[in-house]
Amino acid sequence: MKRGPFTIGVAAIMWTAAVLHQALSFRLVIFGARPDLLLVVGLALCLLMERRQAAWVGFASGVLMGAMAMANLASYVVSRTLTSYGVSYSEELELRSSPWGAGAVCAAGTILANLILMFLAPPPLIGPFLGATIRTAVYNGVLAVPVFLLLRRALGPLHRS
Amino acid sequence: MGKWQTSARVGGIFDPAGRVAQSLVGVPAGEIGTALDRVGDLVTGVWRAPSLLTENRSLRAQLAVQAQYMDTIRDLEREIESLRKLQGLPTLAGRTRIPSKVIGFFPYENRLTLDVGSRQGVRVGLPVLAADGLVGRIQVVADEQSQVLLLCSPEPSNQVGALALRDPPLAGLLRGESPTKLILELNDPNAPVETGDLVVTSGFSERIPRGIPIGRVIQVDRNDEFGKRRASVFPSVAMGSVQQVVVLR
Numbered sequence: 314m315k316r317g318p319f320t321i322g323v324a325a326i327m328w329t330a331a332v333l334h335q336a337l338s339f340r341l342v343i344f345g346a347r348p349d350l351l352l353v354v355g356l357a358l359c360l361l362m363e364r365r366q367a368a369w370v371g372f373a374s375g376v377l378m379g380a381m382a383m384a385n386l387a388s389y390v391v392s393r394t395l396t397s398y399g400v401s402y403s404e405e406l407e408l409r410s411s412p413w414g415a416g417a418v419c420a421a422g423t424i425l426a427n428l429i430l431m432f433l434a435p436p437p438l439i440g441p442f443l444g445a446t447i448r449t450a451v452y453n454g455v456l457a458v459p460v461f462l463l464l465r466r467a468l469g470p471l472h473r474s
Numbered sequence: 475m476g477k478w479q480t481s482a483r484v485g486g487i488f489d490p491a492g493r494v495a496q497s498l499v500g501v502p503a504g505e506i507g508t509a510l511d512r513v514g515d516l517v518t519g520v521w522r523a524p525s526l527l528t529e530n531r532s533l534r535a536q537l538a539v540q541a542q543y544m545d546t547i548r549d550l551e552r553e554i555e556s557l558r559k560l561q562g563l564p565t566l567a568g569r570t571r572i573p574s575k576v577i578g579f580f581p582y583e584n585r586l587t588l589d590v591g592s593r594q595g596v597r598v599g600l601p602v603l604a605a606d607g608l609v610g611r612i613q614v615v616a617d618e619q620s621q622v623l624l625l626c627s628p629e630p631s632n633q634v635g636a637l638a639l640r641d642p643p644l645a646g647l648l649r650g651e652s653p654t655k656l657i658l659e660l661n662d663p664n665a666p667v668e669t670g671d672l673v674v675t676s677g678f679s680e681r682i683p684r685g686i687p688i689g690r691v692i693q694v695d696r697n698d699e700f701g702k703r704r705a706s707v708f709p710s711v712a713m714g715s716v717q718q719v720v721v722l723r
Contacts, residue, residue: 335499335500336503336510336577340507342715376491376495377495380489381499381578382582383583384582384583436582441652
């Protein structure tokens with residue numbers, strides 16, 4: 314795929330994810346677990362990209378999330394960029410062909426992103442934060458399976474450089 | 475970037491990144507939310523049509539009865555206001571209600587985004603209420619949107635004057651700790667606050683009127699070291715499930 318259309322496509326996907334996150338995430342609470350749709354889509358994209366592109370997706374995800382929440386942008390940007398870069402390393406596990414593997418990586422990525430966030434912007438109570446993180450990770454992992462399949466089909470056969 | 479954000483927040487406005495994100499993301503998200511609500515209402519309406527009709531009739535009857543008292547209440551309010559003016563006291567807060575929809579919830583940041591802003595008369599510091607009680611206060615305002623800092627936020631500046639409803643009421647300062655726990659600090663270490671007591675706003679503020687429910691006391695600790703009594707309060711509003719709120723102006 315050519316670079317221009319690919320970048321525009323990824324930007325459109327991230328924007329859609331951000332809109333859906335803001336519109337839906339607090340309506341989709343199950344047993345206290347709240348999905349992070351922006352993170353799910355961002356991490357699923359990272360599985361289909363080379364590392365540098367994945368880091369940019371993480372950066373965009375962090376900026377969008379931090380700006381929407383009026384939170385500290387730097388903590389979101391750093392936590393999501395590092396996580397996205399790390400997730401793109403799962404190429405070696407050949408997860409691109411396995412949606413279930415993608416789900417597991419997204420769940421692990423959610424935990425990693427929130428742990429980094431926890432160190433950069435410590436929440437007042439660690440216990441509830443970790444509990445919410447685990448619930449969100451499970452939810453994100455389940456959602457990542459169809460999202461990954463959809464993105465793989467939408468973006469076509471991408472090749473890492 | 476952080477300093478940029480903080481100074482904007484302190485000034486009660488969205489920072490440039492937040493403004494761009496809210497206009498690019500918040501507007502379409504709000505439209506999607508409205509559409510989803512309409513579909514949900516339609517399905518609920520079809521599913522519960524008979525009981526809704528009965529409920530509607532009953533509510534109309536209650537409204538008609540209530541309307542008879544509204545004139546009396548308005549007259550009394552006018553009278554109170556003119557007496558306050560004669561005494562040189564400021565006008566009472568919380569007269570105008572600005573209905574609003576929640577279009578974003580950020581649990582880690584303890585913030586809600588509302589679909590009303592300065593064009594609808596929203597200002598920084600105004601209290602935000604749900605059906606069950608106080609939700610928080612407006613922290614930043616844009617033209618068509620605003621963000622609420624939830625009552626449960628542990629930010630040091632996020633304190634509200636509160637009363638534990640006993641006879642006489644016990645006044646203290648309430649601050650957030652977590653979504654399920656608020657802390658009420660009473661200056662009297664022997665204050666007879668007890669588990670189950672209702673906690674409401676004290677009204678010792680220009681903007682937040684007295685008597686808005688906050689929650690119920692679930693635990694009482696004595697803080698001898700600081701000569702205070704601390705009560706843990708379970709908030710009456712489930713912050714994550716609030717969808718319709720009212721901004722009191």
